[in-house]
Amino acid sequence: MIGVASRSLGDLAARHGGRLRNGAKGVVRRLVPTARARAGDLTVLLHARYIEDAVSALSRGAMLLVDEGLAERHEVRSLPAWVHPHAAWAMAELLDVADAPAAEPVMGDGCRISPGVHLLPRVRIGARVTIAPGAVIGAPGFGYVTGPNGKTREIPQLGGVIIEDDVHIGALCTIASGTLGPTVLRRGVKLDAQVHVGHNCEIGEGTVIAAQSGLAGSVVIGKGVLIGGQVGIADHVRIGDGARIAAKSGVIGDVAAGSTMAGYPAVERHRWLRGLAELYRLVSGRASSLPPRSPESQMKFVTSPPFDPGRPTDPEAPSDERVTPIPSSAELRTLIRRSEEE
Numbered sequence: 001m002i003g004v005a006s007r008s009l010g011d012l013a014a015r016h017g018g019r020l021r022n023g024a025k026g027v028v029r030r031l032v033p034t035a036r037a038r039a040g041d042l043t044v045l046l047h048a049r050y051i052e053d054a055v056s057a058l059s060r061g062a063m064l065l066v067d068e069g070l071a072e073r074h075e076v077r078s079l080p081a082w083v084h085p086h087a088a089w090a091m092a093e094l095l096d097v098a099d100a101p102a103a104e105p106v107m108g109d110g111c112r113i114s115p116g117v118h119l120l121p122r123v124r125i126g127a128r129v130t131i132a133p134g135a136v137i138g139a140p141g142f143g144y145v146t147g148p149n150g151k152t153r154e155i156p157q158l159g160g161v162i163i164e165d166d167v168h169i170g171a172l173c174t175i176a177s178g179t180l181g182p183t184v185l186r187r188g189v190k191l192d193a194q195v196h197v198g199h200n201c202e203i204g205e206g207t208v209i210a211a212q213s214g215l216a217g218s219v220v221i222g223k224g225v226l227i228g229g230q231v232g233i234a235d236h237v238r239i240g241d242g243a244r245i246a247a248k249s250g251v252i253g254d255v256a257a258g259s260t261m262a263g264y265p266a267v268e269r270h271r272w273l274r275g276l277a278e279l280y281r282l283v284s285g286r287a288s289s290l291p292p293r294s295p296e297s298q299m300k301f302v303t304s305p306p307f308d309p310g311r312p313t314d315p316e317a318p319s320d321e322r323v324t325p326i327p328s329s330a331e332l333r334t335l336i337r338r339s340e341e342e
Contacts, residue, residue, distance in 0.1 A: 001041075002031040002158050002180055003099035009042070009063055009082055016093055018065075018084030025080075026063045031094060033181040033200075037062035042082075044091050044180075047218075047236060051075050065090060088155065089147030095156040095179075105138070108165065122160025122177060129163055132171040132193070137161055141176035141183075141199020141217060155179060157199055164188075170195060170211070192229070210247065222257060244269075 006029050013020055029040040034053040037043035039061030045054045046067050054064055058079060067087035070076055084090045105119040108127035113119075117131050120138030131137070143155035159178025163185045169175070170193035175183060177199060184202045185191075192211035197203065201215050204223040213227055216235035221227075225239055228247030233239070240257025250264035263272035 001036070002095065004028060004031060004042075004094060004097070005099070012042075012090075012094070013082050013084075016084070016090045018068075018082055018087075018090065020080075020082055022078060022080040024063065024082055026061075028063060031091070031098065031180050032062070036181065042094075044087055045070060045076070045081075046088055048073070049236060055079065086145070086147040088145040089153070092145055092153060092155045095158060098156070098158060100158040103160075114171075120177070122158070122182075123163070124160065124182075125163045126165035126167070126187070128165055129167045129169070131169045132173075134172040135169050136174045137163070137169070138177045139174065141179065143179060143199060143217070159183070159200070161185075164205075167191075173197070176201075176217075186223075198235070204241065246272075 006027055009024055009026050009028060010020060012028060027040065028042040030042070032038070032041040032043055034043040034045065034050050034057050037057040037060065041057075041062045042065055043054065043057050043062050044065045045051065048070060051070070051073070054066070055075075058064055064079060064081040065087050066076060066079070066081045066083055068083055068085045071081070071083045102121035104121065105123035105125065107113075107125035107129065110128040111125060112130045114131060114133040116133045118136045118139075119125075120136075123138040138161045140154070140157040143157060144152055145155055146152050157177040157179050159181045161175055161177055162182045163169070164187040166188045167185050168190045170191050172194045173191050173196070175185070175197045177183060179199055181200070183197060183199055185197070186203060186205040188206045189203050190208045191197075192209060194212045195209050196214040198215050198217040198219065200218040201220070203209075203221045204225065206223055207221050207225040207227070209227040210229035212229055213231040215221075215233045218236045219233050219239070221239045222241035222243065224242045225245070227245045228249070230248045231245050231251065233251045237251055237254055239245070239251070239255040240259070242258045243255045244260040245251060245255070245266065246260070246262035246269060248264070249262050249266040251261065251266045253265070255261055255266070260269040261267065262269040263275075
């Protein structure tokens, strides 16, 4: 929740551009995330998955700034709103003059803060929190927006960070400040070394994340989730309670509660393993169909120049000089489907 000087919605539209429609009006006193916006609050709709939250916010008396790219969707067309061709840019301009004091970080009893930890303004830490060396908590999130004439600017990140009780944060972790509201780590979260938590994320109670994993902005993770090392999670993804994410997975869509995911893009683990089995079976079958090489040809193969992927394979070349082609993505999808049917 970010305070701003009280101004009417009409005055803001006149100053920053855009238009009011469907009777949108009111006096703006705060900028607030959509899920919590109420009377006197202005919230911003930039992503289709938050339309339902925006409708609920309007029912509570909030005002809505919506990007023109979403304004003509049938769920949005009839809503009272300040419509702007660059809504995120307008939000950034409002944040430039917001009332958001750079409050010093605070922490509860029994915390252990190691050397080299950086706690930036607007960070609130609960009791019995452990932060290992080199962690950076509350640095601005990676938020940039393109506006008029193709210009790019940074969005101020003023929401801070909240870390609840009994959290462990490993060495060299980075937890970015939220934009309008805080980035939140709930009670009992455990982060291994070199984990990055992007701005506006929320990590549920008791979730454990292994080393070198990264969460893009606005990811919401439920309770008791286990995430392996080097997992990447795309922005705005939601992961349900009790889910399991295998190491090195790339998560680009929502994950249901209790499911186990693996691979890139991440799918149910059993589906991923079947797909790999079929892939290896295909490659092994093609390799076994080639005639055996004589000792002389094997020696020739070893001493020949390295394979150049840019050089097309010569169909007249001896079989020992050909390279087994990698299956296309279409072939791989067919194999996965066939494996599931079996």
